[in-house]
Amino acid sequence: MSGKRTRSYNCAVHHRDREVSSENDFHLLLEDPTLFARMVHLVAMEMLPEERDRKYYQERYTCCPPPFFIICVTLLELGVFAWYAWGAGGMAAAAGPVPVDSPLVYRSDRRRELWRFLTYSVVHAGWLHLAFNLLVQLAVGLPLEMVHGAVRCAAVYLAGVLGGSLAASVLDPDVCLAGASGGVYALLAAHLANALLNFHTMRYGAVRLVAALAVASCDVGFAVHARYTKEAPPVSYAAHVAGALAGLTIGLLVLKHAQQRLWERLLWWAALGAYAACTLFAVLYNVCSAPVDELHYLPPDPPPDAGF
Incomplete structure (x- = not known):
């Protein structure tokens, strides 16, 4: 029997798959x-x-499931910002001030309130601060979660948030901490680390790296300028740097890579050791150091009622 297929047979097969309209119009x-x-x-x-x-x-x-983690975090940050804006009369400034009396903001004199090491990320100093973080968070976080899953993306994000507050408690304890920059920079750094590890196969790797560094440099420069020039309660920029470092290390640990080469395994163990050592040091520092007095730029707490 001949192995050749007639034109009508091919047309019938492709017509079944809706790839042709008729025998006289045999094209895909x-x-x-x-x-x-x-x-x-x-x-x-x-x-x-x-x-x-x-x-x-x-x-x-x-x-x-959909990428619910980044969406939920974004909605939570928007809700908290709207709440504080409504409490301030319905108006929100472009840059600050930070609601330093909020139970969510991290302050070194309230570091025994452990939830502050994470909850500071949902409070922002003005709509410009919020808009930048949400833009990068959605642009980088959503694709990362779609590819790697909610658990891995949440691990990178929360590692950056925790790393930012721990770094601020050690390196810059005289300021408060607000904003999702730690988590945002962790996502950005994790994505760039993945791009660098697979630089030869990623599209526009150099352009992507330069663009990310330019945006991050501008944001960190603005944070440093605001830290040392504003008379308002200063906000630490340590979360930006610490979040990026946490993203580099945790990103190498939890994000899936195309290949498992020997030098990548060694880098994996080095990243694990670096993050564990830094986290352990910061935790021991906060546990063993003396309590911090009231921050100098804050008004003293009101005395308790006499209770006549």
């Missing part, structure tokens, strides 16, 4: 990809280094 009809398919393709091209992984991801991803 490629359907336009949906908006969701385009989004998944863009995420795969930007976040995954290997072509095989990109194709597998595009075929398997269903957005179930």
Whole structure:
């Protein structure tokens, strides 16, 4: 029997798959990809280094479950900002002031209140501060969570938030801490670390690196300027640097990579040791150091009622 297939047979097969309209019009009809398919393709091209992984991801991803962690954190930060803006008369300034009397803001004289080491990230000093953090958080965090999952993305984000407050408690204890910069810079640094490890296969690796460094430098420069020039209660910039370092280390630990080369395994153990050592030192410092008095730029707490 001949192994050749007739034109009518090929037409019938492709007609079944809706790839041709008739035997006289035998050509492939490629359907336009949906908006969701385009989004998944863009995420795969930007976040995954290997072509095989990109194709597998595009075929398997269903957005179930959706990237709920970044979305929930973003909504929480917006809600807290709206609450404090409403309490201030419905108006929010572009830059500050920080609600230093908030039970969420980190202050070294309130470091025994352990929740402050994390909750400071939902309070922001003005809508400009909030807008920058949310923009980077959504632009980088959503694709990362879509590729690596909510648990891994949350681990990187919270490691940056915790690293920022621990670093501020050791290096800059005279200031308060507010904003999600620690978590945002952790996400950004983790993504850049993944791009650098797979630099030869990532698209526009050099452009991406230069753009991220330019944006981060401007933001950190603004934070340093505000730290030393404003008369208002200063806000530490240590969270930016510590969050980026935490993202580099934890990102190497928890984010999935295309290959497991020997030098990457050694780098994995080095990152684990560095993060564990820094975290342990900061925790012991906070436990063993003397309590901090009331910060000099804050009014004293009101005396308790006499109770006549």
